[in-house]
Amino acid sequence: MKFLDEAKVYIRSGDGGNGCVSFRREKFIEFGGPNGGDGGKGGDVIAQAVDGLNTLIDYRYQQHFAAKNGQAGMGKDRHGANGGDIMLKVPVGTQIYEEDSETLLADLTASGQDIVLLRGGNGGFGNAHFKSSTNRAPRHANPGLPGTALTIRLRLKLIADAGIVGLPNAGKSTFLAAVSAAKPKIADYPFTTLHPQLGVVKVDNREFVLADIPGLIEGAHEGVGLGDRFLGHIERCRVLLHLIDGAAGDAAAAYATVRAELLAYGHELADKPEIIAINKADALTAEAIEREVKGLSRIAKSRPLVISAVSGEGVAEVLRALLKVVDEARRGSAPANEASAAWQP
Numbered sequence: 001m002k003f004l005d006e007a008k009v010y011i012r013s014g015d016g017g018n019g020c021v022s023f024r025r026e027k028f029i030e031f032g033g034p035n036g037g038d039g040g041k042g043g044d045v046i047a048q049a050v051d052g053l054n055t056l057i058d059y060r061y062q063q064h065f066a067a068k069n070g071q072a073g074m075g076k077d078r079h080g081a082n083g084g085d086i087m088l089k090v091p092v093g094t095q096i097y098e099e100d101s102e103t104l105l106a107d108l109t110a111s112g113q114d115i116v117l118l119r120g121g122n123g124g125f126g127n128a129h130f131k132s133s134t135n136r137a138p139r140h141a142n143p144g145l146p147g148t149a150l151t152i153r154l155r156l157k158l159i160a161d162a163g164i165v166g167l168p169n170a171g172k173s174t175f176l177a178a179v180s181a182a183k184p185k186i187a188d189y190p191f192t193t194l195h196p197q198l199g200v201v202k203v204d205n206r207e208f209v210l211a212d213i214p215g216l217i218e219g220a221h222e223g224v225g226l227g228d229r230f231l232g233h234i235e236r237c238r239v240l241l242h243l244i245d246g247a248a249g250d251a252a253a254a255y256a257t258v259r260a261e262l263l264a265y266g267h268e269l270a271d272k273p274e275i276i277a278i279n280k281a282d283a284l285t286a287e288a289i290e291r292e293v294k295g296l297s298r299i300a301k302s303r304p305l306v307i308s309a310v311s312g313e314g315v316a317e318v319l320r321a322l323l324k325v326v327d328e329a330r331r332g333s334a335p336a337n338e339a340s341a342a343w344q345p
């Protein structure tokens, strides 16, 4: 399934049906009186988060969605049929913005959660509605109210408990593949990963969701490389795993580059708890490891762990450290998403 995390969609709710002007006319019946029915209500446009979707790709192929109009009222006191609603199914984690991309209309974070984006127009009253003691033969009915149209932007922000950040080639995808059943593409060139991947990690009989995103480089917040647009997918994470390629030399500089990009992106990413790990220990000498740890410790918030995603060294320790923060956050707040809600100790 192709990945798409942004879409622009045009929606329109249904018009209400017009009320009807009609009089009862039957043989041998005098003074039949008004019997024009009311118009039906136009359909609503509703968005709902559903399980089993993790992309907005459907909205690349269809961008216009209109609910049905209500039918007009008819004689003999017949009410017009209401117009059918239209339901936009979106993945859990989808945010719905107005066209300006800034005004948030809805944030659908749980499966089944829905929101009425546009209400259909009400149907007009038929003339039967207007009869009174002083006006026993009203000759007017109301028109139905028109529906409304809106352009919305959908933005998917994946729901994960922990997210991996780092420069390209740090081994982020290798790590995700090693600890979960996910099968991300892995190769020794930068920007192997082009879109985010999720994996479920099992550790000590517990689970959490880990996200791997494309690598960041200096200037990502200005659009360099793949830019920082995928950072949105880790905005909801409770903890970050910062992976650094130990074999590339100068772990401290690599760390600082990524931290600067997180800070420039904003959205409190830089304030999230962070587990730091120097990767590729299997390819390093003991002296090199010591040198990198020393250099990094000087500027990092916490002491870096040393791991190898390939040999598995230190990986369990990283997972426990991540789980610990995830657990604390879960205890401290109401479950922020389905993955956490489903989890039981």
Ligand SMILES: Nc1nc2c(ncn2[C@@H]2O[C@H](COP(=O)(O)OP(=O)(O)OP(=O)(O)O)[C@@H](O)[C@H]2O)c(=O)[nH]1
Pocket: 166, 167, 168, 169, 170, 171, 172, 173, 174, 175, 185, 186, 187, 188, 189, 190, 191, 192, 193, 194, 213, 214, 215, 216, 279, 280, 281, 282, 283, 307, 308, 309, 310, 311
């Ligand atoms: N020796 C060694 N090589 C590793 C280790 N982890 C990853 N690699 C190698 O590093 C290269 C990059 O790995 P990826 O997992 O694709 O790196 P990434 O961080 O996902 O890279 P991007 O997706 O491009 O940002 C691959 O050739 C891996 O085989 C490790 O622990 N030891």
Ligand SMILES: [Mg+2]
Pocket: 172, 173, 174, 184, 185, 186, 192, 193, 212, 213, 214, 215
């Ligand atoms: Mg990758």
